[in-house]
């Protein structure tokens with residue numbers, strides 16, 4: 199028997215919640231999006247996405263115009279609830295669960311027997327069980343001995359920024375129920391729009407799955423960055439060495455870069471590390487390799503600038519990865535800020551933003567420029583993000599300039 203869900207309330211309309219809400223609406227469900235930010239709610243009710251992501255604007259507009267998607271500042275009654283609020287780190291790198299806690303508490307007044315509550319926010323082990331405690335505490339009428347009269351499941355998200363709209367539908371999903379029937383109900387809801395497989399497990403295993411996916415990526419990127427550091431010290435092109443090593447049928451080394459950024463890979467491993475001191479040494483080492491990488495790249499840029507006898511540097515890319523406008527935890531941003539603090543005159547080129555983020559605007563000596571203007575205003579060019587348009591830069595355009603390619607895109611041109 200499958201559950202029929204007609205309405206869903208999505209709490210948190212950010213990078214994950216907004217595409218999820220719009221996709222559910224496109225699948226025919228009545229979706230109530232909730233955010234504590236009134237600007238986000240107003241933009242959505244006007245049919246606009248408040249961040250840029252391929253195909254999202256069209257999806258959101260269609261969902262709002264069809265009347266299937268409406269936004270609110272407070273949770274609304276629904277058959278199911280999806281929580282997609284932030285889970286940042288505290289100063290000591292432990293997870294800050296205050297947003298999840300607040301979101302869960304905010305839906306207590308509207309929760310009804312038979313509802314399904316899904317947590318999608320990346321969370322430390324045991325979070326789903328612990329938010330069940332909020333229901334026990336605040337809604338004793340929804341408690342039946344050891345059981346709850348609602349279903350609760352953890353359903354991690356793994357969509358790739360830049361391809362979110364497609365991956366939301368095509369990726370396999372993991373749904374972890376607090377009780378086995380909770381996972382089955384979560385599966386029924388995802389099957390309304392997911393074409394990939396939906397795999398059922400228990401809640402804590404699903405929490406673990408999300409964290410080890412990102413820790414795995416972090417450890418493997420750290421390996422590539424360590425290879426780069428060793429290679430560069432010995433005058434070896436790490437990209438060439440890695441590409442040749444990858445000719446081995448069982449070797450697949452990732453590409454080195456300026457560090458690891460974004461909301462996920464640079465953050466989530468800490469959830470396991472801080473929760474399991476003494477058990478996560480490898481993950482801890484990977485974090486420090488990747489966190490140290492921006493400083494190494496700054497050193498390379500400084501050396502190139504000194505050799506060129508110039509303080510004028512063009513930095514290409516501010517986003518944390520290619521072809522997105524997301525600057526969160528971006529190592530490129532950190533590199534540019536550090537160069538500005540050290541007195542360099544930096545021309546930043548970021549085709550995906552219209553204005554510098556306040557962190558850089560305040561630095562004074564950073565100017566957002568077009569690629570051509572930045573080349574005209576610099577003697578050193580540092581490529582920090584492999585945005586597609588930067589692949590068109592020719593050796594002729596770089597002629598006479600010192601080049602630091604932190605992502606290996608121009609290896610043959612520099």
Ligand SMILES: NC(=O)c1ccc[n+]([C@@H]2O[C@H](COP(=O)([O-])OP(=O)(O)OC[C@H]3O[C@@H](n4cnc5c(N)ncnc54)[C@H](O)[C@@H]3O)[C@@H](O)[C@H]2O)c1
Nearest residue numbers: 209210211212213214233234282283284285301319320355
């Ligand atoms: N962005 C990604 O690529 C990605 C991928 C996988 C998992 N995740 C995880 O998904 C979760 C959400 O990430 P995101 O990137 O969408 O974050 P985000 O910051 O883009 O969006 C979160 C939204 O939640 C809102 N919010 C905060 N508290 C709220 C509350 N109590 N009620 C309603 N709204 C509230 C915020 O105003 C914000 O608009 C995080 O745990 C993140 O780790 C993100």
